[in-house]
Amino acid sequence: MTKPLRIGIAGLGTVGAGTLSIIEAHGKLLAARCGREFHVTAVSARDRTRDRGVDLSAVRWFDNAVELAADSEIDVVLELIGGSDGIAKEVVETALANGKHVVTANKALLAHHGTQLARAAEDARVYLGYEAAVAGGIPVIKSLREGLGGNAIDRVYGILNGTCNYILTAMRESGRDFSEVLEEAQALGYAEADPSFDVDGVDAAHKLAILTALAFGCEVDFDSVSVEGIREISALDIAYAEELGYRIKLLGIAQQSEGAVLQRVHPCMVAKETPIANVEGVFNAVVAEGDFVGRILSEGAGAGAGPTASAVVADMMDIARGSTLPTFAIPAAQLAPSKGTSMAAHVSSHYVRLMVTDRPGVIADVAAALRDEEISMEAMLQRGHAPGEPVPVVITTHATTQQHIASALQRIEAMEAVLEPPRMIRIESL
């Protein structure tokens, strides 16, 4: 058997402690599977006195995680602290610079500095693992990089944030509104006290930027991801979606066309029969469409100690087994410079909901605004009649550009009989 893999763990929170648990529970199994023992030799966190549920008395403690990253008796550094910059970045850079393999669960870090870190890993001839950074326990990085490696990927998309999916599912099941369900999610630990990274789509966008680089062989380009969150989704729209045969999901979608990549995160209406529409609650799912393999969907837990640590351990197994794969599947120098396109030219169908005063001529005005922007309606729903009262009017359109729909909505919003800003949700054909 090869000599043990010496592991230094920076960060002993949810993921760090979870990783320690797996190594403790499955030491023998890991050794059998890798031909090599896993030895945690050093750890670092802020509070040395906190009980981590695992005996750390035999393990070297570092108050300074950057010193751990430079330590000569460590083969692989796990960065499980978090944050796109600061200490986490310093730990990873130091480890790479010192010729150590790195495993991280930090999507923010990779979304912002992925290309540069991939280059550093390559220069140092070490492995930079980040399976845990996207979709938690689902081995989606490995699938894209290796399992589907014989394909050109046409499109990759997924439910990349469990908090949002939990909220949307609970809203649909209970008929309650966003804010109420968010509070419940916070109480249950499914949402952070400050939920903005999740509900505003930033976390999903981090993960999408990583998937995009990997799927299309281009530099990580978080800045060109178009991002919308789920705060504007109302119980009413969820009910209408249901009636029209759709589910509302926050998806991250990356698609290549004519050499450019469009990356977008926004609420989508997806047909109820599609597999992704049926991924509910805190679960994540990723779909990759390859030119030979077709559509592959993987579903599972996207967060939590066990699932995330499972992914961290998988990366360590690759390292223990001697894998030397480039970070984003091809050598960093070959990654195409990002050529992100904006949403402007993106074409899709739309769901539009208005609240209008129920009086003659309103519908005609709305229809005219759409016609003038060359948008053709697929269906219109108006239920109940309460002359003079606000009533919802729902329209679905055929495919049109963002520009056209935006102009039409602007015109519609300005109408006197239209009482609130129109709500618009894109209808995705998946």
Added chain:
Amino acid sequence: MTKPLRIGIAGLGTVGAGTLSIIEAHGKLLAARCGREFHVTAVSARDRTRDRGVDLSAVRWFDNAVELAADSEIDVVLELIGGSDGIAKEVVETALANGKHVVTANKALLAHHGTQLARAAEDARVYLGYEAAVAGGIPVIKSLREGLGGNAIDRVYGILNGTCNYILTAMRESGRDFSEVLEEAQALGYAEADPSFDVDGVDAAHKLAILTALAFGCEVDFDSVSVEGIREISALDIAYAEELGYRIKLLGIAQQSEGAVLQRVHPCMVAKETPIANVEGVFNAVVAEGDFVGRILSEGAGAGAGPTASAVVADMMDIARGSTLPTFAIPAAQLAPSKGTSMAAHVSSHYVRLMVTDRPGVIADVAAALRDEEISMEAMLQRGHAPGEPVPVVITTHATTQQHIASALQRIEAMEAVLEPPRMIRIESL
């Protein structure tokens, strides 16, 4: 760049030609991803004159695939002929004996000789890839062996045969009976002229035996798989399943308990809400339940030229990148001897359908037979009344052993008012 990977392909049918297409279409991509070019240097099939849709004029032709397998100018041999014995086995054994890596899509071969071939590969220090043998394009072997490698697997199951899933889906959607739908599937190319390997569950059992070895680290033990196919499934039972909130799926299920592994392939009723119930048509899906990661489901095309070749190419990429993983995740010598248990002790709920003469006392007799076997009923459905005419009676039971249900059904079948052998389908809680 390392020197090219020299590939010899034995078998140029659906999968072989598909593999050639990928190498032709994505030569550059593969080289970028593996740091190594893929060169097909030799091929073998029966009919040299047949047009394979790919230019083979520059490639050496072997009439004898075994000679190809021994050729000194080949690094990896693709066995894409098929069959558990005969030429396919000879090709694989010869290649391994000659120190060549092997990639095969042949589940029958691995189900019958997997342990022995894994040993041979290990002795020769070469890679034996078989991603294509289970669930076609879905990278399920890689997921289990690597992506979920940090887990002890509690249970693995799946829809492993697209032909059966197509037939069951079409039966449900059209209300037609098995034989009619089978004919249609044959006309569409979804079922073979001799469909027995598929519809009798043998093909699914081959794949399950492979998954079992990989998931539980034991020798491949096809002989202890309990196998039932779908010939007995009727349109009536599918309709009742729907009414009771279930879908009928042919599943392969392997579960470990007290050190022994139960492997079974049979039609199952699964709750409509479970992800696997919604995998329809020719698609396959595999679910692995890990102790840390929880439930991971992967879904995609389980057969066809593109998807299957995608998996073959993924294995070649691993070889090109220098992977040296043991065939069934741990060294062959460490695989536990098979300790397969039989169905006898297996406990589950059951769906039972009888055709009875509608006359007083029948139900009481049936209920007494169940009671005597200590089987408690969960529900009973009897619709329509046509005194003296045959009517269906449907019963669902609470959990009971195979032995108890078999005895009860035997007793029920002997009753004069029971007109046909009872139909029984296990209800799986997934």
